[in-house]
Amino acid sequence: MIRVTLTALALIAPLAAAAQQTPAPAGEVRGTGDLGVVIERATGSVLVVDQSERAALCRVEGLGDLSHASLVFSPDARFAYVFGRDGGLSKVDILTCTLNGRVVQAGNAIGGAISDDGRLVAVSNYEPGGVKVFDADTLAPVADVPMGSKTVGLADAPGSRFVVATWDTGEVWVLDHAADPAKPAITRIEGIGANPYDALLVGGRTYLVGLFGEKGLTAVDLWADPPAVKRILPDYGKNEADLPVYKMPHLQGWTLAGATYALPAVGLHQVLWADAATGAETGRTDVAGQPVFVTARPDGRELWVNFAPPDNGTVQVIDAMTHEVKQTLQPGKGVLHMEFTPRGREVWLSARDDDKVVIHDSRTYEKLGEVPARAPSGIFFTDRAHRGGL
Amino acid sequence: MIRVTLTALALIAPLAAAAQQTPAPAGEVRGTGDLGVVIERATGSVLVVDQSERAALCRVEGLGDLSHASLVFSPDARFAYVFGRDGGLSKVDILTCTLNGRVVQAGNAIGGAISDDGRLVAVSNYEPGGVKVFDADTLAPVADVPMGSKTVGLADAPGSRFVVATWDTGEVWVLDHAADPAKPAITRIEGIGANPYDALLVGGRTYLVGLFGEKGLTAVDLWADPPAVKRILPDYGKNEADLPVYKMPHLQGWTLAGATYALPAVGLHQVLWADAATGAETGRTDVAGQPVFVTARPDGRELWVNFAPPDNGTVQVIDAMTHEVKQTLQPGKGVLHMEFTPRGREVWLSARDDDKVVIHDSRTYEKLGEVPARAPSGIFFTDRAHRGGL
Numbered sequence: 001m002i003r004v005t006l007t008a009l010a011l012i013a014p015l016a017a018a019a020q021q022t023p024a025p026a027g028e029v030r031g032t033g034d035l036g037v038v039i040e041r042a043t044g045s046v047l048v049v050d051q052s053e054r055a056a057l058c059r060v061e062g063l064g065d066l067s068h069a070s071l072v073f074s075p076d077a078r079f080a081y082v083f084g085r086d087g088g089l090s091k092v093d094i095l096t097c098t099l100n101g102r103v104v105q106a107g108n109a110i111g112g113a114i115s116d117d118g119r120l121v122a123v124s125n126y127e128p129g130g131v132k133v134f135d136a137d138t139l140a141p142v143a144d145v146p147m148g149s150k151t152v153g154l155a156d157a158p159g160s161r162f163v164v165a166t167w168d169t170g171e172v173w174v175l176d177h178a179a180d181p182a183k184p185a186i187t188r189i190e191g192i193g194a195n196p197y198d199a200l201l202v203g204g205r206t207y208l209v210g211l212f213g214e215k216g217l218t219a220v221d222l223w224a225d226p227p228a229v230k231r232i233l234p235d236y237g238k239n240e241a242d243l244p245v246y247k248m249p250h251l252q253g254w255t256l257a258g259a260t261y262a263l264p265a266v267g268l269h270q271v272l273w274a275d276a277a278t279g280a281e282t283g284r285t286d287v288a289g290q291p292v293f294v295t296a297r298p299d300g301r302e303l304w305v306n307f308a309p310p311d312n313g314t315v316q317v318i319d320a321m322t323h324e325v326k327q328t329l330q331p332g333k334g335v336l337h338m339e340f341t342p343r344g345r346e347v348w349l350s351a352r353d354d355d356k357v358v359i360h361d362s363r364t365y366e367k368l369g370e371v372p373a374r375a376p377s378g379i380f381f382t383d384r385a386h387r388g389g390l
Numbered sequence: 391m392i393r394v395t396l397t398a399l400a401l402i403a404p405l406a407a408a409a410q411q412t413p414a415p416a417g418e419v420r421g422t423g424d425l426g427v428v429i430e431r432a433t434g435s436v437l438v439v440d441q442s443e444r445a446a447l448c449r450v451e452g453l454g455d456l457s458h459a460s461l462v463f464s465p466d467a468r469f470a471y472v473f474g475r476d477g478g479l480s481k482v483d484i485l486t487c488t489l490n491g492r493v494v495q496a497g498n499a500i501g502g503a504i505s506d507d508g509r510l511v512a513v514s515n516y517e518p519g520g521v522k523v524f525d526a527d528t529l530a531p532v533a534d535v536p537m538g539s540k541t542v543g544l545a546d547a548p549g550s551r552f553v554v555a556t557w558d559t560g561e562v563w564v565l566d567h568a569a570d571p572a573k574p575a576i577t578r579i580e581g582i583g584a585n586p587y588d589a590l591l592v593g594g595r596t597y598l599v600g601l602f603g604e605k606g607l608t609a610v611d612l613w614a615d616p617p618a619v620k621r622i623l624p625d626y627g628k629n630e631a632d633l634p635v636y637k638m639p640h641l642q643g644w645t646l647a648g649a650t651y652a653l654p655a656v657g658l659h660q661v662l663w664a665d666a667a668t669g670a671e672t673g674r675t676d677v678a679g680q681p682v683f684v685t686a687r688p689d690g691r692e693l694w695v696n697f698a699p700p701d702n703g704t705v706q707v708i709d710a711m712t713h714e715v716k717q718t719l720q721p722g723k724g725v726l727h728m729e730f731t732p733r734g735r736e737v738w739l740s741a742r743d744d745d746k747v748v749i750h751d752s753r754t755y756e757k758l759g760e761v762p763a764r765a766p767s768g769i770f771f772t773d774r775a776h777r778g779g780l
Contacts, residue, residue: 029485031422033467033775052465052508075442075732077423077467095419116733118442158689158734159753204689204734223691223711259649259667277649299548299594299778301613321613342465342776343506344548344594363549383776385423386732388689 027096032077035094035382036339038350038357039069039082042375046071046082048094051341051348051381054359054369058097064088064104070111070378073385074136075118080380081136083112089123091139094382101139105132113156116388120181122162124154131164131173133181142181147173153199153209155389157222165196165209172199172207172220174227189227192218198250201389208232210249212266219279232279236265236272247308249292262303262318264291271305273323285323288314293337296320297362298344304362306335306349315349317365327365331358336376342383350376417486422467425484425772426729428740428747429459429472432765436461436472438484439738441731441771444749444759448487454478454494460501460768463775464526465508470770471526473502479513481529484772491529495522503546506778510571512552514544521554521563523571532571537563543589543599545779547612555586555599562589562597562610564617579617582608588640591779598622600639602656609669622669626655626662637698639682652693652708654681661695663713675713678704683727686710687752688734694752696725696739705739707755717755721748729769740766 034051045061063069065086072081079100082090087106092099107127114121120142122133129150133143149168157163160178165171170192175184194213201207207220216234220227249264260282261274271294273283289311295304303318312334317327332351339348340362347362350373357371357379384390424441435451453459455476462471469490472480477496482489497517504511510532512523519540523533539558547553550568555561560582565574584603591597597610597617606624610617639654650672651664661684663673679701685694693708702724707717722741729738730752737752740763747761747769774780 027419029417029419031464031466031468031485033422033463033772034465073423074421075424076421078421095421117735158687158691204691297548301548301594343546343778345507382423383773386773386776388733 030095032095032382035077036348037071037080037082037092037094037380038371038373038376039066039071039378039380040374041066041069041336041352041377044084045374046080046092047371047373047376048092048097049348049357049371049379051346054371056371056373060092060097060099062099063090063092063102066377068110071380072112072114072121072390073380073382074114075385077382077385079136081112081114081121083109083123085109087123087125087127089121089134089139103134103139105134105141110150110152111154113154113162113390115156115160115162115177116158117160120177122154122156122175124151124164126150126167129168131162131175133162133175133177133184143175143177143184145173145175145184145186147171152196153207155199155201155207157201157207158204158388163199163201163207163220163222165192165199167195167197170194170196170213172196172209172227174222187227189220189229191229192220193231204388208261210266217263230279232261233272233274233281234279236281247290247292249290249294249308260320262294262296262320264294264305271303271318283323285318285325287316287318287325288328295338295340297347298340298342302326302362304338304347306338312336329360329365331360331367332356337378339379339381342381348379350379352376420485422485422772425467426738427461427470427472427482427484427770428761428763428766429456429461429768429770430764431456431459431726431742431767434474435764436470436482437761437763437766438487439747439761439769441736441738444761446761446763450482450487450489452489453480453482453492456767458500461770462502462504462511462780463770463772464504465775467772467775469526471502471504471511473499473513475499477513477515477517479511479524479529493524493529495524495531500540500542501544503544503552503780505546505550505552505567506548507550510567512544512546512565514541514554516540516557519558521552521565523552523565523567523574533565533567533574535563535565535574535576537561542586543597545589545591545597547591547597548594548778553589553591553597553610553612555582555589557585557587560584560586560603562586562599562617564612577617579610579619581619582610583621594778598651600653600656607653620669622651623662623664623671624669626671637680637682639680639684639698650710652684652686652710654684654695661693661708673713675708675715677706677708677715678718685728685730687737688730688732692716692752694728694737696728702726719750719755721750721757722746726767727769729771732771732773738769740769742766 038047048057068085080092091101106125112123130146149166154164162175172189174187177184193211197212199209209218217232271285289307332354334353359369428437438447458475470482477499481491496515502513520536539556544554552565562579564577567574583601587602589599599608607622661675679697722744724743749759
């Protein structure tokens with residue numbers, strides 16, 4: 001279930017000076033292409049990691065409640081904008097390992113995005129709802145767009161746009177900030193479906209919305225004018241007794257492997273396959289639990305799947321051609337997230353209950369190393385700076 | 391035509407100390423995600439550029455003959471490996487603006503690739519032919535694979551492999567260096583077609599080979615075991631009187647826009663469209679000259695095309711949905727290459743005969759700026775570090 005925690009509304013808090021370096025090669029002249037940031041969900045800190053060394057570089061603290069957090073990177077891959085559960089927006093300098101800025105912009109936030117020119121950071125809020133937009137340099141407020149609803153699935157779309165879905169009203173809003181970032185032009189698309197719980201931009205064209213209040217999913221074609229709405233998998237789950245949902249799947253896990261979507265079934269021990277062109281179901285793969293992330297290796301040949309409790313110590317690998325499970329791993333306790341190195345050689349998995357990130361070869365599946373981390377959740381590598389719709 | 395210049399064979403030349411900084415913020419602590427490198431083809435130099443500032447940072451000289459040059463980046467986006475026409479392999483540190491190393495490894499080279507773990511750099515040679523592999527750290531030789539042919543289209547494939555096509559023998563060779571980089575396991579695929587002139591890896595799965603000695607192109611499915619060979623556009627051009635070819639198109643310009651390939655027709659004033667699944671021709675777009683690069687904007691919505699002489703002052707923009715030319719620009723004299731910023735906001739174009747790089751907004755088409763450069767050709771942004779098959 002989506003939990004909505006009403007915390008006190010704090011606005012534009014002073015810069016928290018609690019940043020702290022640990023091993024700290026801070027200020028080293030080095031490339032940032034092989035760096036990454038790991039969320040430490042219980043301690044309000046992030047760990048800066050080096051993919052090449054398979055090691056942590058330093059820790060930055062003072063980021064507030066990171067119990068559900070995500071982040072995006074600046075175009076130069078130096079700054080991480082961290083979106084915390086408590087409405088905090090923190091800007092972390094991963095080269096100097098310092099907290100460059102922080103505002104508490106809402107009472108409860110769910111995620112964010114950075115515009116395709118790197119100038120604006122937008123945050124999707126549960127409380128008070130809507131979307132707020134900030135200057136990426138200074139974190140000064142730029143725009144506030146109430147939507148009369150909690151918002152989910154905020155993504156930056158090509159051409160100076162943010163796209164978001166509304167939980168309470170079942171709409172998609174497109175905010176175009178090309179002409180005036182302070183007053184984005186708004187396109188509202190109604191009738192998306194009941195209670196969107198997450199959404200994802202695929203390939204710069206299609207905005208996929210997962211529905212919690214009814215079966216099926218909705219695809220919005222942003223190339224059409226006006227945007228065209230199509231239902232995907234409209235029959236999915238209708239004839240089956242749903243299981244209780246132990247953890248909402250993440251639509252970031254959706255995958256376009258060839259012309260096929262692979263997606264986690266809500267409440268079922270299955271991965272669903274759909275034809276990207278028609279939206280029709282093309283098959284199902286039985287898996288070890290309720291899938292959370294279904295993530296394609298960058299070459300698209302295999303998909304890695306993690307699971308909700310009680311199966312969150314298991315990870316399975318599915319063959320994209322045969323749709324069969326080809327490997328089952330037990331990489332650690334409480335696997336919350338998986339991130340591939342950009343060209344797919346390795347996969348890093350956060351084992352929250354083992355207080356470590358474990359690293360596996362993505363082809364031999366053998367363990368290559370591990371990095372100690374405090375209750376790690378999301379892992380984000382800097383190549384994300386160059387990809388839209390995250 | 392492919393020109394083969396027989397220059398004297400030089401081996402492992404000493405490090406050329408001719409590196410030189412110009413404006414030089416060398417050694418600055420900064421992210422490398424928004425940097426790039428521009429080849430200055432006539433002066434054996436490269437210009438390091440900053441996308442965010444739309445400016446040059448510094449120049450590195452002493453790279454030999456760059457009249458046909460390309461480069462790849464290290465995983466940390468700090469080092470550029472530049473492949474020169476004269477067989478030179480130069481390693482440039484773009485943060486300190488210095489030449490970190492240089493070997494002349496053959497008499498005539500056409501391009502190269504870096505392995506998906508960043509440890510090996512491979513070079514495709516015309517003279518003496520074959521492929522040579524080097525340690526990415528030291529540039530020490532690791533492997534030498536003669537193939538009895540000039541080689542083209544060298545690409546790194548997922549899973550520790552290099553793939554290359556042979557001009558003289560019409561084959562594709564897959565070199566697997568997972569077990570022993572010094573002795574790669576070789577898979578030879580014969581019967582590719584007469585005189586491959588370039589090749590491209592699409593999506594980690596399909597290796598597309600352009601043929602000069604016969605009509606059509608060949609696609610190799612690297613997921614099949616053994617790799618499966620399919621002909622694409624087998625009838626293309628057969629009923630038409632070919633024009634003389636003023637400049638060979640680059641298959642790097644090929645594009646998968648949705649499920650469709652757009653590709654430059656050799657010797658014709660046309661862009662060809664093919665169905666990616668069947669290989670069948672689906673249409674043609676008449677353009678202003680012989681296309682060289684057909685490059686999709688990162689969101690896939692529009693394609694930018696430049697042309698061989700005498701039309702190399704023109705650039706056209708094609709709508710990916712309608713296949714119609716929607717804009718014709720004259721951005722400068724002798725436009726040799728186009729590179730989009732990673733998320734597609736801007737396109738940078740090298741205007742060789744104007745000695746500058748010009749920058750255009752990729753949606754309004756308006757000019758945003760320019761960067762002086764000496765006879766610029768290829769433009770390479772560091773996000774390439776994270777993409778395979780380049």
